[in-house]
Amino acid sequence: MSLPETPPSMELFAPDLLAGETALVTGGGTGIGKELALAYADHGANVAIASRSMDHLEPVAEAIEDRGVEACATTVDVRDRDDVEAMLETVLAEVGDVSILVNNAGANFLCPAEELSANGWRSVVGTILDGTANCTFTVGEHLIDRGGGAIVSMGATNSVRGAPYHAHSGAGKAGVHNLMQTVAAEWARHGVRANTVAPGVIRTEGVMDVMGETVAEQVIDEDLAADRLGTPADCVPVTLFLSSPAAAYVTGAYYAVDGGQLLAPTPM
Numbered sequence: 001m002s003l004p005e006t007p008p009s010m011e012l013f014a015p016d017l018l019a020g021e022t023a024l025v026t027g028g029g030t031g032i033g034k035e036l037a038l039a040y041a042d043h044g045a046n047v048a049i050a051s052r053s054m055d056h057l058e059p060v061a062e063a064i065e066d067r068g069v070e071a072c073a074t075t076v077d078v079r080d081r082d083d084v085e086a087m088l089e090t091v092l093a094e095v096g097d098v099s100i101l102v103n104n105a106g107a108n109f110l111c112p113a114e115e116l117s118a119n120g121w122r123s124v125v126g127t128i129l130d131g132t133a134n135c136t137f138t139v140g141e142h143l144i145d146r147g148g149g150a151i152v153s154m155g156a157t158n159s160v161r162g163a164p165y166h167a168h169s170g171a172g173k174a175g176v177h178n179l180m181q182t183v184a185a186e187w188a189r190h191g192v193r194a195n196t197v198a199p200g201v202i203r204t205e206g207v208m209d210v211m212g213e214t215v216a217e218q219v220i221d222e223d224l225a226a227d228r229l230g231t232p233a234d235c236v237p238v239t240l241f242l243s244s245p246a247a248a249y250v251t252g253a254y255y256a257v258d259g260g261q262l263l264a265p266t267p268m
């Protein structure tokens with residue numbers, strides 16, 4: 001028996017939960033980011049999505065518009081601060097005020113620490129941590145100027161539990177968790193909240209490329225109380241909640257969406 005599926009967010013939350021908001025989702029053309037972008041649109045928010053490849057973004061932008069809200073798709077490499085500033089200019093010009101930032105763009109590969117090249121480290125930590133910082137500082141300034149907003153960053157369970165071959169990814173995600181706490185502490189007085197959602201192992205093309213089916217089966221058998229991998233849909237409700245007025249008093253928090261991956265798998 002595994003944990004049941006998460007119902008579609010439209011069965012859980014009011015359809016107009018985020019009407020009048022504009023969400024910017026990095027990495028919004030694939031995997032978890034795509035599911036989040038479509039859910040924001042379902043609940044009435046205008047949605048901007050940004051990543052390196054327009055190929056990912058265009059079909060999702062069309063699906064967002066099909067939901068009757070405004071969409072913007074723009075390219076960005078979140079590792080580059082100038083690029084991130086240009087992304088925000090484009091989004092502000094095309095869909096107006098941004099009130100929600102989702103730092104979802106991410107990167108990972110499995111590599112023994114002693115074999116990781118300097119460039120391999122930079123590539124992953126640059127995307128996860130520098131990328132989250134670049135977007136948080138750039139969009140954060142806008143959120144402060146407009147008098148408030150919500151930031152949700154995709155962390156990972158490896159930020160609080162080291163795991164083999166995750167030196168770059170785990171360290172980067174730990175930095176994300178801490179960065180969200182810091183800006184939460186600094187920016188509450190500006191009405192800006194910042195929280196972390198930490199997925200466990202969520203079945204996306206990106207993660208399956210990283211770990212493959214054999215490791216996936218091993219994780220399910222040995223590590224997951226839920227007895228199944230997560231799905232992008234599992235990440236939606238908590239992220240919508242954290243973006244909404246229902247979380248008005250929630251900031252600096254860390255929510256694992258991991259099917260119990262952080263629990264000890266054995267009694268002792």
Ligand SMILES: CCC/C=C/C(=O)SCCNC(=O)CCNC(=O)[C@H](O)C(C)(C)COP(=O)([O-])OP(=O)([O-])OC[C@H]1O[C@@H](n2cnc3c(N)ncnc32)[C@H](O)[C@@H]1OP(=O)([O-])[O-]
Binds near residue numbers: 119201
């Ligand atoms: C609990 C799970 C937590 C998180 C899960 C997820 O995030 S799932 C989501 C997962 N989704 C994604 O990851 C999607 C986005 N991912 C990507 O874009 C790429 O996978 C990227 C991260 C390599 C960045 O691309 P890029 O074009 O910027 O970089 P590039 O190709 O130029 O390589 C840079 C350096 O990295 C080196 N290197 C690369 N692979 C390996 C390897 N297997 N082994 C060793 N090293 C490797 C490569 O050799 C080079 O170093 P060198 O040789 O110059 O010293």
Ligand SMILES: NC(=O)C1=CN([C@@H]2O[C@H](COP(=O)(O)OP(=O)(O)OC[C@H]3O[C@@H](n4cnc5c(N)ncnc54)[C@H](OP(=O)(O)O)[C@@H]3O)[C@@H](O)[C@H]2O)C=CC1
Binds near residue numbers: 052207
């Ligand atoms: N799936 C999982 O099991 C887990 C995922 N996570 C985190 O959740 C988030 C989403 O993961 P998932 O959906 O699986 O991954 P995907 O591989 O589907 O998504 C990663 C996204 O990030 C974008 N991206 C990567 N590098 C950059 C960059 N330098 N600049 C801008 N965009 C970039 C990619 O688009 P493009 O190629 O167009 O740039 C892609 O859309 C990530 O932060 C990931 O670390 C955390 C724990 C577990």
